[in-house]
Amino acid sequence: MKSFYLIIMGAILSVSALAQNSVLGKWKSIDDKTGAAKSIIEISERDGKVYGKIIKIFPTDPKRTDPICDKCPTDDNRYNKKIIGMEIMRDMKKDGDEYSGGNILDPEVGKVYRCKIWVEGNELKVRGYLGPFYRTQTWQRP
Numbered sequence: 001m002k003s004f005y006l007i008i009m010g011a012i013l014s015v016s017a018l019a020q021n022s023v024l025g026k027w028k029s030i031d032d033k034t035g036a037a038k039s040i041i042e043i044s045e046r047d048g049k050v051y052g053k054i055i056k057i058f059p060t061d062p063k064r065t066d067p068i069c070d071k072c073p074t075d076d077n078r079y080n081k082k083i084i085g086m087e088i089m090r091d092m093k094k095d096g097d098e099y100s101g102g103n104i105l106d107p108e109v110g111k112v113y114r115c116k117i118w119v120e121g122n123e124l125k126v127r128g129y130l131g132p133f134y135r136t137q138t139w140q141r142p
Contacts, residue, residue: 023050023099023117027124027139036060040142043089043124050099050117052089054107071110083107092117104128 024045029038040056059065069086072079078086091102097118104115104126113128124139 021119023119023124026055026142027052028142029126029137029139032135032137041088041139048093049102050089050092050094051087052104053085053087054083055085057084067107069105069107069110072105072107073110073112076105076112078105078107089115089117 024043026040026042028040030036031038037058039054039058041052042055043050043052045051057065057067059067067083068080069078069083070080072081086105086107088105088107089102090104092099092115093101095101098116099118100114100116102115103112105112106128111130113130115129116127118125122141125136126139127134127136
């Protein structure tokens, strides 16, 4: 009976450890310049690809508590849509321990970047590329 208990506990701990290393779930985006929380993004899987949607924002301007993406490209279907509920990360495919091949939108500036994400410890690294240049943000579990 004792060995059965140990096997069950080991399985539970293994599943828990895997869940911590998954990109899926809710993440708090952090402004890499100010260190302030910007939003909560929920990352989910659909048809073998990973997508991220803003589910909450932490606005710095009290007049913009439910903003729209007025800086998004006009030919993007997210143009003039509400930022809360917006899918900002699209078409990310698993590549080893990373996800890449998709893109991410920064609704504050309206730019779409090629993207790569991976988990490091308890943090999600989100790297956006514009040509050969890139910037990496660190997101945290809320």
